[in-house]
Amino acid sequence: MFKQLAKKEEHGFEWLDLSQPENEELKQIAEKYNLHEASVHDCLQPDHLPKYEAVNGYCFIIFRIYADQQSMEADTVQELTDKIAIFFSDKYIITIHRQEQGFVNSIADLLQTQKLKSTRQLLNILIKYCLQTYDAPSAKLAKDIDYYEECVFLRSRKVPLLKGLYYLRRKIDLVRRMLILSYDIIDNLDTEDEGNVNTRDTRDLYIKLQNVYDSLYDNINQLLNAYFSTSSQRTNEIMRVLTIFSVFFMPLTFIVGIYGMNFKYMPELDWHLGYPAVMLLMVIITIAVFIWFKRKGWL
Amino acid sequence: MFKQLAKKEEHGFEWLDLSQPENEELKQIAEKYNLHEASVHDCLQPDHLPKYEAVNGYCFIIFRIYADQQSMEADTVQELTDKIAIFFSDKYIITIHRQEQGFVNSIADLLQTQKLKSTRQLLNILIKYCLQTYDAPSAKLAKDIDYYEECVFLRSRKVPLLKGLYYLRRKIDLVRRMLILSYDIIDNLDTEDEGNVNTRDTRDLYIKLQNVYDSLYDNINQLLNAYFSTSSQRTNEIMRVLTIFSVFFMPLTFIVGIYGMNFKYMPELDWHLGYPAVMLLMVIITIAVFIWFKRKGWL
Amino acid sequence: MFKQLAKKEEHGFEWLDLSQPENEELKQIAEKYNLHEASVHDCLQPDHLPKYEAVNGYCFIIFRIYADQQSMEADTVQELTDKIAIFFSDKYIITIHRQEQGFVNSIADLLQTQKLKSTRQLLNILIKYCLQTYDAPSAKLAKDIDYYEECVFLRSRKVPLLKGLYYLRRKIDLVRRMLILSYDIIDNLDTEDEGNVNTRDTRDLYIKLQNVYDSLYDNINQLLNAYFSTSSQRTNEIMRVLTIFSVFFMPLTFIVGIYGMNFKYMPELDWHLGYPAVMLLMVIITIAVFIWFKRKGWL
Amino acid sequence: MFKQLAKKEEHGFEWLDLSQPENEELKQIAEKYNLHEASVHDCLQPDHLPKYEAVNGYCFIIFRIYADQQSMEADTVQELTDKIAIFFSDKYIITIHRQEQGFVNSIADLLQTQKLKSTRQLLNILIKYCLQTYDAPSAKLAKDIDYYEECVFLRSRKVPLLKGLYYLRRKIDLVRRMLILSYDIIDNLDTEDEGNVNTRDTRDLYIKLQNVYDSLYDNINQLLNAYFSTSSQRTNEIMRVLTIFSVFFMPLTFIVGIYGMNFKYMPELDWHLGYPAVMLLMVIITIAVFIWFKRKGWL
Amino acid sequence: MFKQLAKKEEHGFEWLDLSQPENEELKQIAEKYNLHEASVHDCLQPDHLPKYEAVNGYCFIIFRIYADQQSMEADTVQELTDKIAIFFSDKYIITIHRQEQGFVNSIADLLQTQKLKSTRQLLNILIKYCLQTYDAPSAKLAKDIDYYEECVFLRSRKVPLLKGLYYLRRKIDLVRRMLILSYDIIDNLDTEDEGNVNTRDTRDLYIKLQNVYDSLYDNINQLLNAYFSTSSQRTNEIMRVLTIFSVFFMPLTFIVGIYGMNFKYMPELDWHLGYPAVMLLMVIITIAVFIWFKRKGWL
Known part of the structure; x- marks a missing residue:
């Protein structure tokens, strides 16, 4: 599906949004905007890791956002996160993703009321929304840890917790890794030359998320230790x-x-x-x- | 209950303080000051986590302060901390909380004797008082750790300590989390542009508390290890x-x-x-x- | 084998590339370019560790790049990495290595299309390519860890994992050590005086790799602990x-x-x-x- | 006992030193120098923790210095450290302590030969001397750790070491805590505005002590682990x-x-x-x- | 033995080198150069720890350099390191040491060919050489760790490794401690006012050594854990x-x-x-x- 969310005449730049793109569509757009074959190829890989690449003429960003509908045993990059690919230049932004992403529409609505000066500003908003998908799960994961903590420390009759602890730890570890790998993206957005209050906000959010997930990771590891200790x-x-x-x-x-x-x-x-x-x-x-x-x- | 602690004519800004607010009261005020519905909704959730939000026209802050009267088994956000919600703009400050908070009156008294230049200055004093509620418990928690440490290392006849250690660890961990989540608030108070000696003081207090609780957290974790080790x-x-x-x-x-x-x-x-x-x-x-x-x- | 990849007349500097150099060849070049005997001697040692040395007139760099074709039990510097020695001055760059390195040719091709201003710029590109050899293995090692993690946590029938974990840990540790020892090289490339956007990029890559391998190292160590714990x-x-x-x-x-x-x-x-x-x-x-x-x- | 160590006419400021002060004496001085009741009250508590407080007109500092004459089982703040209270303004310094402190006399002697420009300079010297009381014990504690290390690792016949390890760990932990709590004092002494080479020296000493005690703390914790491990x-x-x-x-x-x-x-x-x-x-x-x-x- | 390695007329400053000094010699020099008694006393203690002291008129430095000829069981400051005492002012440098140190002669040779502008420059070279004595052992210790690692993980028949691991850990720990205690020396050499490229180099070397030994220390501790775990x-x-x-x-x-x-x-x-x-x-x-x-x- 193909949507034009911003037009040159109106906003000074174009924003194309493709959800569940077919190969044909993608090829057409690649030709029109002169996108590199390698980038388009990366676009189609569902489990591609986060990446920032400055190709001549445009930037190519792959971001992975947290996907909420996962089962308890989801533990791979693809199950836990959705990919969103972004082509970005001064003149256009192209966003490509498989799943419908609600925040794309929210930003499109925002565009109607608020005048953005540049694609960079739009990119910043996009990345910030992407990052924010990691915010809510952190609270849920913290609650899960609390629950297991109570099981380990207070219940004398042991139920088999190891599996649950394993999946919890994997989820946290995976988000941490996504964040580490997304560092390039944030760092190229909030550079010394072109950064401003808004990009600084995005970086602050990034750092906060990193701290939160690091502390979750510490917690789950200590919990694992406690589990083994009580078991012994x-x-x-x-x-x-x-x-x-x-x-x-x-x-x-x-x-x-x-x-x-x-x-x-x-x-x-x-x-x-x-x-x-x-x-x-x-x-x-x-x-x-x-x-x-x-x-x-x-x- | 509703109190007007500062008036525009006198101080240059208004300060409204609501303790145990009823829905009606809140609605009236929200209308009068043009507060966003979402903020008011957050106000009413008793277990809302710390948050800083810049809405257009005002800032909305949720801070959680340490509640002293808890039992030994208190281990949830709601049991261990009280919520205080703050609406803040150049012209007014509105503070909303369930429990009567002694320090609100202390600050009100201070306002009589000392002329504050801006709401920002008042906000700084408020936040500092809020932070200080975490200061005294740290000494108490340190003493508790010392007591358990003695039990673990010196008494050969083991009493069941695991439960006590668990609750102690939870309390420390919870405060640490509250502090991490409050970072935004402190950081937006003590910005490069508008910070001064006083906001820097608040930040110093914040950092000191973080160090103290981090060191407590290390201690309790090592103590847990020692407990398991002596038990094995x-x-x-x-x-x-x-x-x-x-x-x-x-x-x-x-x-x-x-x-x-x-x-x-x-x-x-x-x-x-x-x-x-x-x-x-x-x-x-x-x-x-x-x-x-x-x-x-x-x- | 001896190749002249850049000529003074054309590029403003010379670039000599020797792969699998014979002693005779090396001696000739050493004489011609006035290279120090000690440096040449280091060149010939296959297991020499990374090093940066400013000799009078030129710099001597030994870099170790990741060698992909290793077996599972490879765990020494020599098995896991190839050495590349670089002599570098304002006027020439000499690269010496045993194995054919694909990226040398890539850079040579680049030289045809793109004009480089100085040898320092070429050196930067070289070092960046060298560093990038560590990028792909990190993803593979992460996958290996994930596999072992699943074995340790989810499979009740234990296969002997200790050996595999040992070799995995050694590989990660060795890369970490190579990175630590290469710090001098990166730091002398991206100095305050002569650094620019490109050398900063190289440093960013270096720091990212360090973070990635540090996190891998943490993971493998925690996995080892979990392995011993499940075993007990x-x-x-x-x-x-x-x-x-x-x-x-x-x-x-x-x-x-x-x-x-x-x-x-x-x-x-x-x-x-x-x-x-x-x-x-x-x-x-x-x-x-x-x-x-x-x-x-x-x- | 009451001593006037510096007079206004001679040095430009007053320095009063009270050792083992009686309540009467203290009250008189409090009145004369307009000291706050709360400060005086803190003065009299023998186990008060380190503190920095800017009261209007003067600063009130409580510092705890290492007390050398302790037994092996000493493990409380009071047994391991002596309190020294300092009231400090531009015009006077008042030092109050229970035990006779040798370094007070040393500084008094120094005052005779060396002209100090301000009370701040004297305060700096005082704090530095106070900090230095922690320097010598660190070497002794390191030796104790070495001794226990040898016992744990090399002697197969186990003597009961747990108690000794416990007291050692407590001492180190207590000093670390004192140092953390003294941070305010050092930070307010060596501010950006009023700091100089000498206060920077004091801060350097503080940081060095922190590093040394942190490393001791790491060591004793690892030693405890090793003890439990050899025991198992x-x-x-x-x-x-x-x-x-x-x-x-x-x-x-x-x-x-x-x-x-x-x-x-x-x-x-x-x-x-x-x-x-x-x-x-x-x-x-x-x-x-x-x-x-x-x-x-x-x- | 007494050697004059630099003369005032020739180099602008004096450099005296005493190896295995007798008390008489030392006294004479102390008188001539007006050295403080306490410093001379420290000079004679064979196990004095690293130290930097600014006495009026000169600086007194004690540095400990790695002594290569030690047995496997060497684990004290005195066995593992040699002391070198340095008196340093604008006009002279006096170096005092028990063992003949090869690098003193190397520097003396250097002085013949290269003109040094100040004693500070000479001091920098001296300290750098001293620091470099720790460089080579780090590679040897890393190899030792690798060997023990292999023993612990791959050999099922356990030989008694605990003793070897203990001595290895002690050596690494001792060097780390020496480096921590030498920080003052490096920091006073490379000050903001008088530092230059060369002193910065010395600091870089110091930091690199610290990183290397920290990572060795981590490794040996993890190895110890693995040893106990395989044993259990x-x-x-x-x-x-x-x-x-x-x-x-x-x-x-x-x-x-x-x-x-x-x-x-x-x-x-x-x-x-x-x-x-x-x-x-x-x-x-x-x-x-x-x-x-x-x-x-x-x-």
């Missing part, structure tokens, strides 16, 4: 039970073994009270072990 | 007891097993001293094991 | 089985031991229902243990 | 012994159990060589297990 | 064997126990095929356990 704490509990049983039964089993020996001359065996005496001995030993354990705090 | 050290102790018992009784049980066999031709069984000899053998083995253990340092 | 989690599972068996059989073995004793006066032994009664007792004990385990959640 | 390595050793014993005796005990069964028709029992044959079998099994263990490297 | 992984293996044996033999031992009971009425005992039937039962149990283990992946 259970070994402790199991060892305790094992030890208690061994220490109770080992001496008893030894004693009954003694009187199971077949020596001809074992006076105890012939005693009338031999059997009850041994039973009593074993009760005493059991009580002694019991008291010793109580003192150690193992019971 | 106990396994060591339990293993020792288990091993000692096994090594003592296994050979003995084996020996008594031998003479429990029913072979017809076992000369030892017919010996007159067979029984005491075996008993002696077992005593010797026990002593040997004992000496070996002493040397290993396990007894 | 298995101990937990094994302990559980061991404990279950011990707790089931220890009391049973003790009881059968009792009635294996040879006391003359053991009334139970003469009872007609003694044997089935004991068997019943043991069944009851087994069931009791079973219920207890179910409650503990160990079965 | 012992479990390994204990497990080895336990396993060896079990694997040796379990099959043997089973075999003697077989021939302890009371079946009527067990041909082996009637064999003349049954007993020695079984004994031989058990020797062979023992040797087989022994060889297997040797190969595994467990013996 | 072995526990896993041992547990497996122990569990397998227990699970095999516990049921068997129980069964033979049953038929070792002495009840009068145990029908199985009188059966003709009782004995072989029980043996068969035990074989079946063994096979069942075997299959179960195979499925669990423990065999």
Whole structure:
């Protein structure tokens, strides 16, 4: 689908928006605007990573924006983010994306009411909207971490959390990586020469997002550690039970073994009270072990 | 409740303070000052996170201040912090909050004695007071960490500390997050253009708080690690007891097993001293094991 | 092999390129251009680390570029990287390398179409191309980490991953080290006095690569930790089985031991229902243990 | 005790030094110099944390200096540090402290020979001396860490180190905290407007101390980890012994159990060589297990 | 031994070099150049840490340079480094050291060919040479780490590595500490006022060394962790064997126990095929356990 969102006569520059572009459409536009073949090729790859490239005559930007509709197990670049490709020069901006992006229309509406001086200004608004798609998920991810944190620390009966923690960590890590790889784009937008208050705002947003996701990443890693630690704490509990049983039964089993020996001359065996005496001995030993354990705090 | 703390005629600007505002009141004010619906809506959400927004004509700030009266298990944004919403322009400041906040009155008193030049100056004082609510708890949290540290390292009998450590960590983490999210507010207050000694002071306080809470966060995380480590050290102790018992009784049980066999031709069984000899053998083995253990340092 | 890629008359400077140089060739050139013996000696060492040296009259640079054709177990400087030595002065650039490097020809082609003002400009392009060899592997290494991450977290049956993780970590660490050691080169290229937009670009690329590899290094280290942690989690599972068996059989073995004793006066032994009664007792004990385990959640 | 260390006529400013001040004395001075009640109150609290406060007319500083005479178990602010309170204006400096501080006299001597231009200069010297009290302990703490490091890594017989490590870590952590909290003081001393070479020196010293204590803190934390790790390595050793014993005796005990069964028709029992044959079998099994263990490297 | 390496008439300043100075010599020079007693005293302490001190009239510097001839177990300041003391003013430089230092002669040679403008320039060269003594060892230490890394990760048969790792870590840590403590010296050499390209070079070298040793320190710490982790992984293996044996033999031992009971009425005992039937039962149990283990992946 093809939309002309800004016209030269009206705004001083053109803005073309293609959503779910077909190859034919793309070729036509590439010819018309003299776009490099390599750039168009990158446009069509659904999992291309963020990129900034200054080709002669125009800039080619690939940005990945957060896609909200993902399942819990989504963990690849393509599942978690949508690609938006931007061709940008003084005279035109072309935006290409697969999914309909709501913010494109919002910006188009904005264009009607507000006069933009240059394509650079429009680009800035676009990138800012793209970045903002990462803002809301951070709060959701923080809540997810809080939930798992509570599970790990407060619930003694462990449900299998490892898988959930893994997917959470992957999501956070992936966003962090997208942000790192998008640095070029932000840095070329907010240069010393052409930056202004608005591009500085975009950079501030970028840095804030980086801080937020870095702190999420720290949190999820510490949570993983805590998960493993509490899980290894259970070994402790199991060892305790094992030890208690061994220490109770080992001496008893030894004693009954003694009187199971077949020596001809074992006076105890012939005693009338031999059997009850041994039973009593074993009760005493059991009580002694019991008291010793109580003192150690193992019971 | 509605209070007019500064009047235009007197101070050059207005300051309205609403505590526990009713919807009606809020609507009236929103109309009068031309406040955006979205801002008013945010005002009413009790768990809204810190935010800075420049709407046309005014700035809208949500700040969360530390609420002192919380229980030990308080660990949500709403339990640990109170929201204060600020509408700010050159001509007026409107502060909205649920709980009565003592510092609002302190600032109002200050206004009587000290002439402020602009709303920006008042805003700075407000934000500084808000930030200062985080100062005292940091000392308390540090003391709590010290207490748990002593428990973990010096007391051999473990009380269940995990829950307490968890809540402590949550509190510190939450404050850290609030501070990160408040960065925008501080940064827009102390800009290069309009900042002065006072706003710089506010920023200094902000940075100091960040450092203090970061260091608290490091401490609590290390403490958690130490807790898990000392807890896994106990396994060591339990293993020792288990091993000692096994090594003592296994050979003995084996020996008594031998003479429990029913072979017809076992000369030892017919010996007159067979029984005491075996008993002696077992005593010797026990002593040997004992000496070996002493040397290993396990007894 | 010896190629003259730029001539003084045409470009204002000379560029000599030697691939797989023989000692004789090298000596001739060293004499002609008055190169220091020590530099030439460094040229011939295949595993020399990155270096920047200002000798009188010229600069001597050793850069190591990523070599793509390595096996999975490649983990030394020589296996993972190729050396490229550069002699550089205002009047000439000499590049020396063992393997044919594709980008040398690309730059030579570029020279035909684009006029370079100075050798410094050419050097910048060279170094940038060299740095770019590290760009593509980072994506591949990230994918490898993702694969191992999935193995560690999601597959319960452990394949031996340690070796693979080790080689992955070594590769990342080695690239990081090469980048650290190359800092001098970048810093002397992009000085305050002689730097320009292009050298700044090179530095930006350098910093981006450093960030990317630092983040990879963090990831692989955390992955290693997770690997060890999941592996120690298995101990937990094994302990559980061991404990279950011990707790089931220890009391049973003790009881059968009792009635294996040879006391003359053991009334139970003469009872007609003694044997089935004991068997019943043991069944009851087994069931009791079973219920207890179910409650503990160990079965 | 009350001393006038500098007089207005002579030095252009006054310096009063009170050591172990009585309430009466303090009140008199507070009145004379118009000091705020809250400041005086803070003066009297022995465990008050470092603080910088600009009251109208003067500055109030609380600094904590390292107290050398502490025992090994000293771990509170009060035990490890002494408080020194400073009131400071253009015209006077008042220093208040409980313990006699040697450096006060040193500075007083200095005043006789060297002309100071302002109280700010004197304040700078005071703070520098205060900071320097933290310098010597850092070397001692580093030595202590080295000693414990050696214990943990090289001595196989573990003495109980945890307590010592705990107190060491507390001391380092406490100094770090004091330094963080003293930042305000240093920052207000060495401002952009009024700083000079000397205040810059003080800041340099402050930063150096921070680096040194940060690195000590890292070291002690890593040492703690190593301590726990070596301690859990012992479990390994204990497990080895336990396993060896079990694997040796379990099959043997089973075999003697077989021939302890009371079946009527067990041909082996009637064999003349049954007993020695079984004994031989058990020797062979023992040797087989022994060889297997040797190969595994467990013996 | 005493050498005059630069004379006032010739170079504009004096340079005295004392190697293995005797007390008498030192005293004479101290008198002649009016050196402070405390400085001379520090000169004589063999384990004095790096230090920069501006005494009136001259600067006193203690630098510690890496000493190459150390054994594997060298881990003290004195074993790993040599002290070099420098007195420095506008008119003279005095260098004092115990061991002959090759680079002193190199610099002396340099002085013959190259005219230095000031003692500061000479000092810069001296310090740079001193710093460079740390450069070569870093590569050697990196190689050592690589070797241990290979041992830890790839060799299943563990040799005792802990001691080696300990000494390696100590060396790296000690150099790091020396560098931290030498910061003052570098910072006072390369000041804003008197620094130039050459002193900046020295600072660059200092920073590079710091980065290199920091990264080495990170590596050795991670290696230590990996060592402990692989070592605790072995526990896993041992547990497996122990569990397998227990699970095999516990049921068997129980069964033979049953038929070792002495009840009068145990029908199985009188059966003709009782004995072989029980043996068969035990074989079946063994096979069942075997299959179960195979499925669990423990065999």
